[in-house]
Structures are given as C-alpha cells and as structure tokens.
Amino acid sequence: MRCCPEAMTLQTRRTLLKAMGLAALTACSPAGADTSGQGGVLALDWALAETMIALGKTPAGIVAAEDWKRFVVDPELPRKTADLGLQQELNFELMAALRPDLILISPFLEHLKPKLDRIAPSANLSVYDPGEVPLGQRVNVTRKLAGLIGAVSAVDDYLLDLDALREDIAGRLSRLRQRPILMVSFIDDRHARIYAGSSLYADAMAWLGLKNAWRRPAGYFGFSTIGIEELATQEDVELIAVEPVQPDISRALAESPLWTRLPFVSAGHHGTIPPVFMFGALPSARRFADLVIAHLEERWG
Amino acid sequence: MERALDPRLLSAALFGTALTLGTLLLYGPAQGLFATGTLDQEFQNLILVHATLPRLAMCMLCGAALGISGAILQQVLRNPLAAPDTLAVSAGARLSLGLVTLFAPGLFGLGRDVIAIFGAVVSTAIVLAIARARKYSPISTILAGLVVSLYCGALSTILILAKDRYLVGLFIWGSGSLSQQSWQPAIDLAMRLAVLMVPLSLLMRPLAVLDAGPELARGVGVRIERVRFYAIGLAVLLAAFVTSAVGVIGFIGLAAPALVSLGKLRRFPARCIWSGILGALALLVTDLGVQLASGKAGAFIPTGAVTAVIGSPLLLLLLSRLRTRTHQDAVGEPALKLQPSGRRWGLPVNLAIGAGLLAVAILLLLLGRAADGSWQVLSAHAFSDVMPWRVPRMLGAAGAGSLLAVAGYILQRVTQNPMASPEIMGVTAGAVLGAAATLFFIGTGYSLGLAASTVIGSFLAILLVLAISMRRSAAPERVLLAGVALSALADALVGLLMSSGSPSAVLLLAWMSGSSGGAGLGAAVATIMAALTLLGVSMLGARWLAILPLGGTTAASLGVPVTRSRILLLILAAVMTAIATPMIGPITFVGLMAPHAVRLIGIRRVTTGLALSALVGAFLMILADTLARTIAFPIQLPTGILASLLAGPILLYLVAQEGRRT
Numbered sequence: 001m002r003c004c005p006e007a008m009t010l011q012t013r014r015t016l017l018k019a020m021g022l023a024a025l026t027a028c029s030p031a032g033a034d035t036s037g038q039g040g041v042l043a044l045d046w047a048l049a050e051t052m053i054a055l056g057k058t059p060a061g062i063v064a065a066e067d068w069k070r071f072v073v074d075p076e077l078p079r080k081t082a083d084l085g086l087q088q089e090l091n092f093e094l095m096a097a098l099r100p101d102l103i104l105i106s107p108f109l110e111h112l113k114p115k116l117d118r119i120a121p122s123a124n125l126s127v128y129d130p131g132e133v134p135l136g137q138r139v140n141v142t143r144k145l146a147g148l149i150g151a152v153s154a155v156d157d158y159l160l161d162l163d164a165l166r167e168d169i170a171g172r173l174s175r176l177r178q179r180p181i182l183m184v185s186f187i188d189d190r191h192a193r194i195y196a197g198s199s200l201y202a203d204a205m206a207w208l209g210l211k212n213a214w215r216r217p218a219g220y221f222g223f224s225t226i227g228i229e230e231l232a233t234q235e236d237v238e239l240i241a242v243e244p245v246q247p248d249i250s251r252a253l254a255e256s257p258l259w260t261r262l263p264f265v266s267a268g269h270h271g272t273i274p275p276v277f278m279f280g281a282l283p284s285a286r287r288f289a290d291l292v293i294a295h296l297e298e299r300w301g
Numbered sequence: 302m303e304r305a306l307d308p309r310l311l312s313a314a315l316f317g318t319a320l321t322l323g324t325l326l327l328y329g330p331a332q333g334l335f336a337t338g339t340l341d342q343e344f345q346n347l348i349l350v351h352a353t354l355p356r357l358a359m360c361m362l363c364g365a366a367l368g369i370s371g372a373i374l375q376q377v378l379r380n381p382l383a384a385p386d387t388l389a390v391s392a393g394a395r396l397s398l399g400l401v402t403l404f405a406p407g408l409f410g411l412g413r414d415v416i417a418i419f420g421a422v423v424s425t426a427i428v429l430a431i432a433r434a435r436k437y438s439p440i441s442t443i444l445a446g447l448v449v450s451l452y453c454g455a456l457s458t459i460l461i462l463a464k465d466r467y468l469v470g471l472f473i474w475g476s477g478s479l480s481q482q483s484w485q486p487a488i489d490l491a492m493r494l495a496v497l498m499v500p501l502s503l504l505m506r507p508l509a510v511l512d513a514g515p516e517l518a519r520g521v522g523v524r525i526e527r528v529r530f531y532a533i534g535l536a537v538l539l540a541a542f543v544t545s546a547v548g549v550i551g552f553i554g555l556a557a558p559a560l561v562s563l564g565k566l567r568r569f570p571a572r573c574i575w576s577g578i579l580g581a582l583a584l585l586v587t588d589l590g591v592q593l594a595s596g597k598a599g600a601f602i603p604t605g606a607v608t609a610v611i612g613s614p615l616l617l618l619l620l621s622r623l624r625t626r627t628h629q630d631a632v633g634e635p636a637l638k639l640q641p642s643g644r645r646w647g648l649p650v651n652l653a654i655g656a657g658l659l660a661v662a663i664l665l666l667l668l669g670r671a672a673d674g675s676w677q678v679l680s681a682h683a684f685s686d687v688m689p690w691r692v693p694r695m696l697g698a699a700g701a702g703s704l705l706a707v708a709g710y711i712l713q714r715v716t717q718n719p720m721a722s723p724e725i726m727g728v729t730a731g732a733v734l735g736a737a738a739t740l741f742f743i744g745t746g747y748s749l750g751l752a753a754s755t756v757i758g759s760f761l762a763i764l765l766v767l768a769i770s771m772r773r774s775a776a777p778e779r780v781l782l783a784g785v786a787l788s789a790l791a792d793a794l795v796g797l798l799m800s801s802g803s804p805s806a807v808l809l810l811a812w813m814s815g816s817s818g819g820a821g822l823g824a825a826v827a828t829i830m831a832a833l834t835l836l837g838v839s840m841l842g843a844r845w846l847a848i849l850p851l852g853g854t855t856a857a858s859l860g861v862p863v864t865r866s867r868i869l870l871l872i873l874a875a876v877m878t879a880i881a882t883p884m885i886g887p888i889t890f891v892g893l894m895a896p897h898a899v900r901l902i903g904i905r906r907v908t909t910g911l912a913l914s915a916l917v918g919a920f921l922m923i924l925a926d927t928l929a930r931t932i933a934f935p936i937q938l939p940t941g942i943l944a945s946l947l948a949g950p951i952l953l954y955l956v957a958q959e960g961r962r963t
Contacts, residue, residue, distance in 0.1 A: 082672060085936040088810065092819050094672060094935055096686040111751065115819045118689065190480050225601040227480030229352035234344045246406070256483040258351035263344075 368580020393424025477605015552612025609793030700828030706918025709892030727784030731762025886941030
C-alpha cells in the first residue's frame with residue numbers, strides 16, 4: 001500500500017486535471033454505451049454460473065470465486081473467470097470495466113437491477129419457483145439460460161445425458177432395499193438444517209425416486225433449521241449429512257444418549273457425502289445424484 | 302409512581318405460569334413415562350428424558366446465573382441498568398467465539414469456556430476503562446457498554462459477510478437457542494456455577510455493606526476497590542459460562558435484578574437470591590412459551606432473541622425509574638469538559654485545512670486497483686467505466702460522514718455526554734427495523750420500498766425519541782438510553798430473522814453493514830447538498846450549542862429557551878442521521894469520533910467546531926471508502942463497517958486521553 005502514493009506523484013498533475021474534467025463528463029453518460037469491450041456474461045448467482053459452465057460457456061465473472069472450490073467443487077471454475085467480490089457487496093467498478101453484454105441474476109439481486117442496467121442488460125432466473133415435476137424448474141431455467149447465452153445446441157445433449165444418468169441410477173437403486181432418507185447438514189453440535197420441498201437436495205431426491213423422510217413444511221428455500229432432537233424418529237430411515245461436519249459435532253453426537261439410542265442411529269444407518277452446493281441447479285443435482293448413489297450402494301448394497 | 306412489587310409475588314406468578322405451560326408441554330409425553338411399553342412410548346420417553354427435561358434444567362441454570370450476575374453488577378456499579386448485556390460481556394464472548402470458529406478452530410480444544418471468558422473479560426475491561434474516566438456514572442457506563450457492544454457486533458458482521466456460509470451456526474448461537482440433546486451440558490454448567498457459589502458467598506457481606514455507601518463501607522474495613530474487582534470478575538464469569546453453553550440470552554440479566562429492585566427488599570443477599578430465582582423462572586416461562594409456539598408453527602425460534610425482544614421495551618419502562626434509584630448515589634455526572642484549552646482558528650487556517658483535505662480526497666479518488674489486482678492510479682481510458690461508480694460512492698460517503706459528525710457534535714453538546722452519538726440515539730436502529738420489515742414482509746425486489754421504509758423507520762424512531770424528550774422529567778441522557786433500548790430491540794429482531802437462514806437475511810445484513818458501493822450520482826449529490834444545507838442550519842443554533850452545555854439553569858438565565866432548543870436540536874440531529882443511514886449503514890462511529898477529535902484539538906468556537914466536525918467526518922468516510930474498495934480487492938468491503946473499524950480504536954484512544962486529563 002505504501003508504494004502507491006509515490007507511484008502516483010509522477011502522474012498526479014496530469015491525471016488530476018483529467019480526473020476533474022472527465023469525472024464530471026463521464027458521470028452523466030451511460031457507461032454501457034461503449035461496446036468495444038471484452039463482452040461476455042457475468043453470472044452473479046452460482047446456480048446460473050455452474051449451469052453456464054456445464055453448457056460449455058465460460059462466465060466472464062462470478063461472485064465469491066474464492067469460495068467456489070469449497071462449496072460447488074464440480075464443475076471446476078474456468079481460470080479466465082473473474083472474481084466480482086461478495087454477492088452482497090458487488091465490485092461495480094470491476095464489473096463495469098469488464099464491459100459485459102449480459103448479467104445473470106437471481107430474484108435476490110433484483111433490487112440491484114437499476115444499478116446493473118448502467119452496465120449491461122440483466123436477466124433474472126430463479127431455480128426456486130416450484131416446478132411441475134422434479135427438477136422441472138431447474139430444467140426450465142437451464143433452457144432459458146441456454147437461449148440467452150447462445151448454447152441451445154448444447155442444452156439438448158446435456159438434458160439427454162441427464163436422463164440417461166437417471167435411468168442408470170434408477171436401475172442401480174432398484175437392486176437395493178430402500179429406506180426413506182433424512183437429508184441434513186449440521187450447523188453446530190446442537191442444530192441442523194433439514195432439506196425438503198424445493199431445495200436442491202430434496203428436488204434431486206424426488207427426481208431419483210428416493211423417498212424423503214422429512215414431511216414437515218420447509219419454507220421457500222426448502223430447508224428449515226431444527227434442534228437435533230427433532231430428527232428423532234422411530235422410522236427406519238437413512239440419515240445423510242452433507243459435509244463439512246465439524247469434528248466437535250460428531251463428538252457431541254456420539255456422546256448424546258438421545259442420538260445414540262435413536263433406532264436409525266443404533267442400526268448404523270447414517271453417513272456423510274462430500275459437499276454439494278445447496279442452492280445449485282442441474283450440475284449440482286447431477287453431482288448430488290452421483291455422490292448419493294455411490295454412498296447408498298455402499299450402505300445398502 | 303413508586304409501587305412496591307414484591308419479587309416473591311412476582312416469582313409465584315411466574316411459577317404458576319411455568320407450571321401451566323409445563324403441564325401443557327409435558328402432560329402427553331410424561332404419561333408414557335411409567336407405562337410399560339410399546340416401542341412408541343419408549344421412544345417418547347427418550348425424547349422427554351434426554352431433550353425436553355435437560356432443556357428445562359438448562360433454562361433455570363442460565364436464568365439464575367444471569368440474574369445473579371446482573372444483581373452483582375447493579376450492586377457494585379450502583380447502576381440499575383448494569384447487566385451482562387449492557388456492559389458488553391456477552392458481545393465480547395460472542396465475538397471471540399466467532400473469531401475462533403473462523404480463524405483458529407483448533408483453539409476449541411481449550412474449551413469453549415476459555416474462549417468465551419477471554420472475550421468477555423476483554424470487552425468488559427474496555428467498557429470499565431472508559432467508564433472509569435467518568436467515575437462509573439451510570440449513564441456513561443451504559444453508553445460505553447453499548448459502544449463496545451456495537452463495535453463487537455460490527456466486527457462479527459464483517460466476519461459473517463465475508464464468510465457467511467460458515468457462520469449460520471454463529472447466528473443461532475448468537476441469538477441463544479436452548480435446544481438440548483443430553484444432560485451433559487446442563488451438568489457441566491451446573492458444576493461450574495456451583496464452584497462460583499463459593500466466592501459469591503464470601504462476597505455477599507462486603508457487597509451488602511456497599512448499600513450503606515462507600516464511606517461507611519470503608520469505615521467497617523471493606524476494601525472497596527478489591528471487592529469491586531472480584532465481584533465484577535465473578536459476574537463476568539457467570540455470564541461467560543452461560544454464553545459459552547447456550548449463546549447470548551438477552552436481557553434476563555438486566556430484567557431480573559431490576560424487577561427485584563422495585564420491591565422492598567433491603568438487604569443485598571436477599572436481592573441477589575431473588576434475582577437468581579426470578580431470572581430462572583423468567584427464562585423458563587419464555588422458553589416453555591417458545592417450545593409450545595414453535596411446535597405449532599414449525600419454525601425455529603431462538604429463545605435468547607425472544608427474551609431480548611421482550612426485554613427491550615422493559616428497558617424503556619425502567620428508564621422512568623432510573624432517577625429514583627440514582628439520586629441516592631453520591632456519584633454525580635461530571636460535566637463534560639468542553640473548553641479544555643480554547644484554541645481559535647482564523648479563516649485562513651480553516652481554508653488551508655479544507656484545501657489540504659480536498660487534495661488528499663482527490664488523490665484517494667484516483668487510487669484504485671486493476672482487474673489483475675495491481676495498484677494503479679486510474680488510467681485515462683478506464684475513466685468512462687470506473688468513475689461513474691467511484692465518484693458517487695465517495696461523494697455519498699463523504700456527505701453521510703459529515704452529516705453524522707455534525708449530528709454527533711450537536712448531540713454531545715445537548716446531552717453533555719461525550720459518549721453520545723447518532724448511532725446510540727436509536728434513529729439508525731429505527732432505519733434497520735424499517736428495512737428488516739420490508740425485506741421480510743414485502744420482499745426483496747423493491748428497492749424503492751426499502752428506501753421508503755428506512756426513512757419511515759427512522760422517523761418513527763425520531764418520534765419516539767421526541768416523545769421521551771418532551772416529558773418534563775426527561776434529562777437529555779434519557780433520550781440516549783431510549784436509543785439504547787431501540788438498538789437492542791433492532792439487534793434482537795435481526796438476530797431472530799437471521800437464524801431463519803433465509804437469503805433475505807443476508808441482504809439485510811449487507812444493508813446493515815453500510816455499502817456505499819453502487820450508489821447513484823443523484824443520491825450522492827443529494828446527500829452532499831443535505832450535508833451542506835443542514836450544516837448551515839446547525840450554524841443557526843450555534844448560540845444554543847454554546848450555552849446549553851453550561852447547564853439548564855445557567856442557560857435559562859442567559860435567555861435560552863432550554864426545552865425548546867433541546868428539542869429542535871434533537872430533531873436536527875435525528876434528521877441528519879436519517880439521511881446518512883441509508884448511504885453508509887447504521888454503525889460507523891464517525892458521529893462519535895469526529896466531535897472528540899475536534900474537542901481534543903481544542904476548538905472552542907461552536908461554528909468552527911461544527912465545520913471541522915463535518916470535515917473530519919467527511920474525510921474519515923472518504924478514507925474508509927477508499928480502503929473498503931481496495932484493501933481486499935476484488936472483494937469490496939462495506940464502507941460503514943470499515944469506518945467503524947477505523948474509528949473505533951481512534952475513539953478509544955481519544956477517550957483514554959480525555960480520561961487522563963480529568
């Protein structure tokens with residue numbers, strides 16, 4: 001940081017004069033008017049970004065790129081994709097400098113639309129509206145997105161591929177003795193999130209034909225926060241926790257007499273799968289399906 | 302007005318309520334307990350024995366510990382508003398647990414208790430160090446506690462924003478859920494509390510002697526300083542153990558002893574014990590209610606946030622009792638030292654300072670980072686892309702900063718309290734509540750609605766503040782305490798909403814952290830214009846501002862309409878705060894720090910003080926804005942939070958300097 005003021009002094013006088021003149025001028029003219037920039041698509045929602053990548057397109061920029069590896073994992077983030085900062089605190093300067101043609105947003109960024117319009121047109125796509133069939137809304141979003149980014153030819157192949165995956169998994173599942181599934185992620189040693197409704201996990205489970213053991217309502221995003229004691233059920237269920245599970249959580253559970261005496265726990269019907277992005281679209285559903293079937297074949301086989 | 306409210310009666314009533322609610326909750330499950338049985342019954346028993354019953358035990362332990370902790374603090378500090386919450390004990394514990402969760406989870410090996418106690422001790426020590434400069438006067442102590450709490454909150458917020466996906470747990474913990482799955486945590490806590498009962502029983506007598514006043518206590522051989530030290534340490538330990546076991550349980554530690562003190566119990570040991578009993582029962586009743594309600598609604602409700610939501614209005618009610626309790630204390634509020642050395646700056650000096658700051662501001666405006674992260678002075682060809690974003694955010698931040706600084710200057714003079722600031726007036730809390738209401742009840746897609754509800758929220762808060770300040774008995778400091786209650790309410794409600802885990806909660810958090818990024822030029826220019834206009838308006842009140850700090854009687858004899866001038870100046874400060882908040886968020890400490898800096902320089906003239914406050918405030922925000930957009934590039938940090946991180950330590954330094962002088 002210290003080096004900069006020095007570097008600055010060399011240019012100061014010239015840039016200063018320009019700054020004062022130009023700042024006044026440019027502030028009034030729409031920034032997006034100049035189309036000589038790099039172009040490309042900014043995906044401000046990870047679900048839309050992963051869908052783009054799965055369709056073979058590289059987003060010019062996404063939010064919180066640093067965390068992608070931990071939460072989305074697969075598909076891998078292309079190296080050329082720029083990091084636009086936090087979703088709640090977007091780097092508008094950088095976004096403007098990238099001169100995109102299109103900005104993809106979720107309904108949760110809709111309030112930023114007037115600001116984004118100064119950079120490029122934006123399209124609002126939601127994976128959370130309830131679909132007619134399992135994964136239906138996520139398929140719709142994928143098709144719409146493909147139309148917007150010019151990947152229509154890729155989308156049919158992708159969806160066919162996905163159908164093939166489901167048939168393969170359905171075949172593998174039919175050879176197993178199935179139990180209803182409790183899909184959770186542990187928050188701390190006393191609380192968990194449980195997934196149902198339109199959440200990615202529950203949607204993908206329904207798509208695979210797996211039964212969800214959680215029947216209580218779960219809110220717009222399809223999850224609710226519960227005390228771990230509320231997981232207590234005497235049904236013969238299979239509990240799957242999405243990683244990461246902090247070490248002190250497993251220790252606390254192992255010491256809880258309530259937990260250890262639950263029928264499904266004492267029967268050993270619980271385990272974990274690697275992280276899957278919980279607000280994801282079809283690529284995450286795919287990753288989830290692969291991980292869950294591998295997990296279940298190991299447990300139920 | 303002063304009605305005796307026997308804590309024994311109150312306890313009996315609470316006990317009855319607890320019994321009723323408990324029966325409702327437990328009747329079904331308990332029936333099966335002795336039935337030999339089916340698998341179903343055995344299973345129900347399992348939940349009853351290992352989840353429901355330990356939870357009830359936990360409630361009573363935590364409530365009792367907090368009640369006793371509050372009773373000790375109120376006794377030692379001679380302050381009816383002292384409590385683990387108001388002295389930032391819980392906030393410090395919460396922040397240190399959050400820091401450890403994120404950066405050094407390995408330290409949990411030491412035990413959560415150690416970490417919580419460390420944070421609690423540090424934050425309490427800071428509060429008491431500030432309060433010491435003001436001779437532990439009740440209001441200054443509480444204000445110092447609030448400032449430190451807000452500061453811890455700001456730090457927690459930036460952690461959550463930057464790493465939000467990990468910290469859902471911190472939210473739940475922060476809002477105090479009592480959910481249990483085994484007896485172990487309750488047993489652990491009980492043993493810790495049992496050990497603490499030994500020093501408590503030893504301290505009972507010396508603490509009781511304090512009732513007779515410091516001189517008498519010294520006369521019978523009580524070493525007051527030492528008793529104070531141990532007693533505060535004990536109270537901090539009690540609260541920290543609870544915080545590390547279940548999280549932050551708001552207001553029990555304030556309410557229980559405060560309710561007991563309304564009664565006619567003369568002796569401290571009785572008050573202390575009844576505070577414990579009342580605390581235990583109050584938390585038990587609240588939690589039984591929460592369990593019954595959340596069972597029906599299927600929603601997750603952390604009990605600690607509920608007690609805080611109930612407790613903040615209680616704090617407002619207690620304000621009316623404050624005077625009756627404090628007059629017996631010999632400790633008066635030392636008057637604000639307003640004219641330390643008295644320095645007079647002529648116009649040339651002012652102009653030079655202004656020009657210098659402007660030059661630096663322009664340099665900062667040009668400083669930025671390229672897409673690859675390298676530092677650069679803006680290249681000419683990038684102007685059309687970058688400046689339309691950078692100019693408005695800097696102008697907006699500067700305007701908002703000067704608004705808050707002037708508001709703070711006015712407030713500190715009107716209330717004669719150096720810890721007064723717009724943040725603690727409750728106006729920003731009103732704005733937060735307005736924004737929260739819009740985000741959760743209407744939806745996220747309406748930026749216009751958000752802006753409108755923010756303004757409405759601020760003005761409702763202003764009305765409340767005015768209603769309180771209109772009451773004849775109301776001292777200006779009471780206005781600040783009403784703000785404290787409002788802020789606590791906003792904090793609790795936000796915590797409650799956050800633990801729902803919905804993404805609109807994250808939006809609210811972003812809004813609260815004060816993001817000037819993306820501001821439009823129109824809004825920025827409007828903020829600057831408002832700042833200049835209202836600075837001019839405040840200059841009109843310069844005479845009032847000069848005379849009011851001399852005290853009501855003197856001011857009246859000099860022909861100042863005391864009540865009317867106070868109200869008008871309060872309105873002015875509130876309006877300035879309401880305009881600034883949407884731009885940079887509710888917490889910046891600029892309004893607190895800028896007037897301190899001006900006073901420390903030794904500015905005597907009010908007009909110079911106002912102008913210089915505005916300059917310092919604007920400049921501090923420009924600096925914060927530049928840092929916010931560059932230090933973590935490409936990540937943009939919230940300007941408001943960065944300003945508070947910048948201003949907080951400076952503020953502590955200034956306050957310490959002032960303390961040394963007095």
